[in-house]
Amino acid sequence: MSRYLLGVVTQSLRGGSPAQRPIFNDAIECTRALLEFYMYARYKSHDDATLSYMEDALRRFHTFKDVFLLRRAGKKAKAKANALRTELVKKRKVDKEANAETWTPSKKRREMNAWRDYISHEIDVSKELDADFNFPKIHLMSHWVEQIRRYGALQQYSAKSHEQAHQTNLKDGWNASNHNLNFLPQVITFQRRILCFEVRGLNLQALAQHRENSAAAYKVLPSGADLAAPLSPQSYVKPEFMGPQNRRDGKHPDAMIKDFRALLDNTQDATHRVAIYSGTRECIKHKSRNKTYILDEQLHAMELCIYHGIKVQVEGLDGERISLMCRCTGSQSWRGGDRRKDWVWVKQRPGRCYGALNGRLPWQLQRLFKIKLQNKDGAFVEYWLALALTTIPENSGNLDPVSKFVQLRKAPAAVALQVFSMGNIVGCAHVIPEIAITSKTGDGRNERWIVNSHIDLATWYDVYNS
Numbered sequence: 001m002s003r004y005l006l007g008v009v010t011q012s013l014r015g016g017s018p019a020q021r022p023i024f025n026d027a028i029e030c031t032r033a034l035l036e037f038y039m040y041a042r043y044k045s046h047d048d049a050t051l052s053y054m055e056d057a058l059r060r061f062h063t064f065k066d067v068f069l070l071r072r073a074g075k076k077a078k079a080k081a082n083a084l085r086t087e088l089v090k091k092r093k094v095d096k097e098a099n100a101e102t103w104t105p106s107k108k109r110r111e112m113n114a115w116r117d118y119i120s121h122e123i124d125v126s127k128e129l130d131a132d133f134n135f136p137k138i139h140l141m142s143h144w145v146e147q148i149r150r151y152g153a154l155q156q157y158s159a160k161s162h163e164q165a166h167q168t169n170l171k172d173g174w175n176a177s178n179h180n181l182n183f184l185p186q187v188i189t190f191q192r193r194i195l196c197f198e199v200r201g202l203n204l205q206a207l208a209q210h211r212e213n214s215a216a217a218y219k220v221l222p223s224g225a226d227l228a229a230p231l232s233p234q235s236y237v238k239p240e241f242m243g244p245q246n247r248r249d250g251k252h253p254d255a256m257i258k259d260f261r262a263l264l265d266n267t268q269d270a271t272h273r274v275a276i277y278s279g280t281r282e283c284i285k286h287k288s289r290n291k292t293y294i295l296d297e298q299l300h301a302m303e304l305c306i307y308h309g310i311k312v313q314v315e316g317l318d319g320e321r322i323s324l325m326c327r328c329t330g331s332q333s334w335r336g337g338d339r340r341k342d343w344v345w346v347k348q349r350p351g352r353c354y355g356a357l358n359g360r361l362p363w364q365l366q367r368l369f370k371i372k373l374q375n376k377d378g379a380f381v382e383y384w385l386a387l388a389l390t391t392i393p394e395n396s397g398n399l400d401p402v403s404k405f406v407q408l409r410k411a412p413a414a415v416a417l418q419v420f421s422m423g424n425i426v427g428c429a430h431v432i433p434e435i436a437i438t439s440k441t442g443d444g445r446n447e448r449w450i451v452n453s454h455i456d457l458a459t460w461y462d463v464y465n466s
Helices: 002-012 021-041 048-072 075-098 105-130 136-151 160-176 183-215 260-266 270-287 296-301 457-464
Strands: 303-307 309-315 321-327 343-347 360-374 380-389 391-393 406-410 417-421 425-429 431-433 448-451
Touching (some): 002 021, 002 431, 021 048, 075 105, 160 183, 260 270, 260 303, 260 360, 270 380, 270 417, 360 391, 360 425, 425 457
Antiparallel strands (some): 303 360, 309 321, 380 417, 391 406, 406 448
């Protein structure tokens, strides 16, 4: 929940009157400081610079936390405020009865409104005077930096691994047992068997990787300036895809799309249909260095396969490779609900920095597909392509001075939809729209977003490091 907190608070408080704006900004600053302190604390290693950043974040939190003081009133403060309210209501009643004969209806209305505002103000002041942040969790944060200096990163004290072990070491074994009184030996045997299979799987993966490396050096799916990445059966390491053809029933509508013409016929939106047609031709033309000209009959007859997901290998903070699943169901629903169209980071052409985004832009996937083209020499070339809703950053991609988020808007209509190589996808992105996405409004009405750079440590570090 903490990963989405700052984005939700920022979007919720983006309006307000000029008098409310300073209060809203303080609330956003306080939330951001607390979240950044938490994210710095999650680092697996620290130096003097990161510890100073932690101390600065905690200092900023204590500076702006009074904006939430009214909501920190305890039972005693609330009881005192209620007693004050009762006393003021009695005074209002006495004032009303004493001037009942002299007040006109309009003056009576003005006096009652003034009494109401006065009572509300006095209650808020009473709660703020008696409220405080003196509770253990707030105090303990002041010792975190010194604790890290003495004993190392706080990640080593996390109980997450032990809580997950309850699932793998105990619950799974219990579910696989016959649930009798002699369940404990069965749980231990089950766990030992699972570990043996995992070790065997790792050994087989190591052997397979060793054979591939010794056979020939392999290339990865291109990224960067290439709009389309041709793949031969053994020249490139293909990313992992998830397509509707893998479903057991084999009756998924997208599984019936076998050629490019069927994809165009299945695309109901005329704008998407034109973008797929023209974008695919442009990708093939770009990759072939303007040497390949395809007739419409050849393009329509090209073999095609639809995919609903792609696993992207990204680099974590510690240099390890982790897999992220980016899903795009196209025109189909996701688990009985609305269509799922994930946001991904797309690497742009060299020379385009976009401020804090470091040469990447978050685009929303609309389609994932692979086409196969036969060259003049008879060899087949595969193109792994994606159709996406494009965005452009506002303020040249610079961070907002309060929330430290980058704001996006929908690209102009001429380039709002683009076809590009899947090799340009470098990770999953998370954006928060200005209005909620529902089945009635659809995605098209959301034309402004903010990039949630606090969704994970790697994304936050990239944006912060800019």
